[in-house]
Amino acid sequence: MEPHPRAGTNTAPSAQQPGEAERGAEAQSDRLRFLDLAARRIARGADLDETLRGLGEAVVPAFADAVLVHLREPLPTGEGQPAEPLVLRLHSFAQGPGDAVTAAPAGAGPVRPTVTGPFAELLLARQPVFGDVPEIESVVTELLEPVAGMPTTPAPGRRLIIAPLYGRRHLLGTVALLRAAGRPAFTADDLLVAAQLATHTALGVDASMPYGHEASVADALQLRMLPSSLPETTGVRLASRYLPAAETSQVGGDWYDAIPLPGNRVALVVGDVMGHSMTSAAMMGQLRTTVQTLARLDLPPEEVLYHLDEQAQRLGSEHMATCLYAIYDPISQRLLVADAGHPPPLLLHPDGSGEVLQVPPGAPIGVGGVPFETWELPAPTGGTLLLYTDGLVESRNRDVWTGMELLRVRLEAVAARVAPPPLDMLCDAVLTLLDPDARDDDVALLAARFDGFAPLNVAYWFLSPQPQTAGRARQLTRRALHRWGLGSMLDATELMVSEVVTNAVRYASRPIALRLLRTDVLRCEVGDDSPQVPRMRRAQAGDEGGRGLFLVDQLALRWGATLLSTGKVVWFEQQIPEEYRQRGPDVA
Structure with missing residues (x-):
């Protein structure tokens, strides 16, 4: 001095x-x-x-x-x-x-x-x-x-x-x-x-x-691009936290997201754009938007990361990012995961033991020319998956591997006190790992509690695209609704199933998938291999057809069509009467 x-x-x-x-x-x-x-x-x-x-x-x-x-x-x-x-x-x-x-x-x-x-x-x-x-x-x-x-x-x-x-x-x-x-x-x-x-x-x-x-400005931009709320989907509960870096640090590019997919599945995403600048925050927003678009195409995780990598290269080679993309299916109770250079997720098992999932990391987003792999893992009902950015486990005083082990121990300690720990309590307890004096990076955290989906509440069939398929679909729907005690919904449901299946038969070249899901609503999904998404139109007085989706729109609580990489899914939902919903979703 x-x-x-x-x-x-x-x-x-x-x-x-x-x-x-x-x-x-x-x-x-x-x-x-x-x-x-x-x-x-x-x-x-x-x-x-x-x-x-x-x-x-x-x-x-x-x-x-x-x-x-x-x-x-x-x-x-x-x-x-x-x-x-x-x-x-x-x-x-x-x-x-x-x-x-x-x-x-x-x-x-x-x-x-x-x-x-x-x-x-x-x-x-x-x-x-x-x-x-x-x-x-x-x-x-x-x-x-x-x-x-x-x-x-x-x-x-x-x-x-x-x-x-x-x-x-x-x-x-x-x-x-x-x-x-x-x-x-x-x-x-x-x-x-x-x-x-x-x-x-x-x-x-x-x-x-x-x-x-x-x-x-970058802080405000980053916070605006993070999800304002998490989706409420049957079979999984979600919680999140986001902490910006210390006041003396520049803004980073950490993000998380949860995206509903067909069949009550949900995509869980966490990513981190390398570097700290306003450009990092802007690139984070572009990559997050790209992930949302790719997710709604229902691509497998490795395909999502592949196309995300292509987009990052088009945005410029001066920034790279890490990303972990997972799909949770509450019906099969399986997890599909692909990793692009990101710290692996942690799973808190129903018995309170913690595990760092062995998901081999691929190259970061933006490197280019490197393939990604999807790994299938069990997702036990009652388990909790934790996705996070490296700011949670790494600091000036601690390497990332030491931080992950401390995180695992902290999860087990919380589960030992309260089993199962509420998600908000778990997230808050995890954040106590942070050292305010040594922290110089953003922290994004996404927690998912696996509730699963009872098999008694699912009915699933594959039907050949033939003229008589609509009649067969009505018959199967009738049986499922009688089994669930929903006879009062039979007429409207049969009519809508018939119209949607008839439309699928017109364009499909492969077997049609018909699925009924019972939660607090009755959801019907009809999938086929045609990318042509149906559009509602008003039929003229002399038209023989064209009224199918108009009827669905009038009778359903809500409906929609999702374009997939393998075709499309047309779905609709109906409100289950209160007296039947009170019996609980697991009652046959």
Whole structure:
């Protein structure tokens, strides 16, 4: 560390007893050297916190015993003048043990000094003044509101200087410099030093504001692109958490998503764009949108990652990303997983034991030319799958493998206390692994509790695309509804099944899939290999057909068509009467 010349202090007399002019020249040389070192130290700050700490380290104890900086909150940006009143937030520095300069927390909160009268004139004049000016004594009392461990009460004499901080366009705040008793009071020359310190600090703060503005915009952009809520699907419960990086870090590109798929399946996604910048956040949004589009095509996980990799290469080679894509099927109780360089998921088994799933990672998204693989794993009912980004398990003090083992142990500890642990409790407990002082990355977390789907609530058939298939579909539907005690829904359901199956027979070349699912609603799905999605239209008076989907639209609670890589699925849902829903989904 470069030594500080002690600015504003009396030097010991030499043996030759230099004259007053020589002492003045030596003091002036000391001040210039001090200001040169202070300016360089302040300018090294890459952001607001580092700039202010540079001021504290430069000034304490070489020029003052304590520094209190009050900045506008929020800091003004742009060309327009910020609205009054002037709200200032405290940042303070003092000498700690030895020569260390410590920053005291802003425990006093914001203060609102009067911005009219003499204090306003002082700020507009852009010149530092001694704190004993009678006209501003009340404001000085507010600015020096006591802070724990800080010598904020100046000793008698001129031991306080207040200097305004002016950036290129706006008043940013004030800086207060204090000297304790036992040290010479400030002089008129020290006002000039304070003015230079305030100028360099204001320029540093002003330079940090575009970064702060960019970071806040990127934060808002990133949060807007994350899902505002998670879907509610039968067979799985979901919970999530997202924590941005520490305030001194730039915004990252972490994201998570849960996307409903046909057949009550759900796609679970977590990803992380490498790097921290506004570009990373924007690329994250593009990749997340691409994943949503690919998922709705019902592609297998390795195909989703393959096409996502292609899209990332089109966006540019300067950014890569990791991604884990999984599909949970509550009916088969299986999990399909493909990994593109992402940390593996953790599974908390129903018995409370934790396991890091052995899913071999592929290359990150954006590398190009590397195939991905899909792995099929059991998804036991009552188990909990945890998908996360590396910010949860990796930090400056901990490698990713150590972090994953700590995460597994933490999951088991929570399950040992409460079995099964509620998802929100589990997510909150997991986040306690984070070390606030060592964390410099975003954290995205997605938890899925597997409830499964009782086989008694599923009816599934494959039917040949023949003219008599619609009649066969009505017959099978009738049997299933009688078995479930839903005879009151029979007429409407038979009619809609007949219309949708008839439409599938018209275009299909392979067997048609007919599936009925019973939850709090009755859902019917008809799949075929034709990519032609049906459209509802109004039939004219002389038309013999064209009324099928119009009837479905009138009778169903909701309906839709999903285009798949292998064809399409047309589905509709009906509300099950309350008296039958109260019996529970597992009652045959």
